[in-house]
Amino acid sequence: MADGDRFPPGTAVRTFHHDPPHHTRLPRYARGKRGIVVEPEGRAELADVSAQGRGDAPVEQVYAVRFAARDLWGEGDHHVVLDLWESYLEADEEGAAR
Numbered sequence: 001m002a003d004g005d006r007f008p009p010g011t012a013v014r015t016f017h018h019d020p021p022h023h024t025r026l027p028r029y030a031r032g033k034r035g036i037v038v039e040p041e042g043r044a045e046l047a048d049v050s051a052q053g054r055g056d057a058p059v060e061q062v063y064a065v066r067f068a069a070r071d072l073w074g075e076g077d078h079h080v081v082l083d084l085w086e087s088y089l090e091a092d093e094e095g096a097a098r
Contacts, residue, residue: 006086007063011037014092015065015084024048026088029072034092038064041083048085061086 007013017032018024025047041062049057065084069076 006061007037007040007089007091009037009039012092012094013037013063013065013089015088016090020048022048026084027082030067030082030084033067033071034094035065035067035071035082038066038081040064044085046085046087058087063089065089 012034013036014034015026015030015032018026019028019031041064043059044062045057046060047057062083062085064081066079066081069078069080072080
């Protein structure tokens with residue numbers, strides 16, 4: 001599979017709902033939320049690991065993911081796009097049916 005193929009543009013995804021004891025680039029307000037992949041952004045070291053000063057940070061695909069503001073905060077008529085590492089995401093079959 002080529003880079004960026006796991007979640008092609010338009011794929012419904014859900015972020016993992018986790019609260020690790022270390023740095024993460026997945027904002028609290030976006031944890032466990034549904035979004036749509038806009039496009040792959042390229043590959044980068046997983047910041048969660050590299051921020052710990054370890055030399056074994058995996059390189060993962062990063063995706064631009066669009067969220068409806070109302071889904072993140074309960075109100076708003078705009079969208080927010082976040083760049084998120086692949087390990088933060090899972091396919092959202094429920095969201096795809098919506």
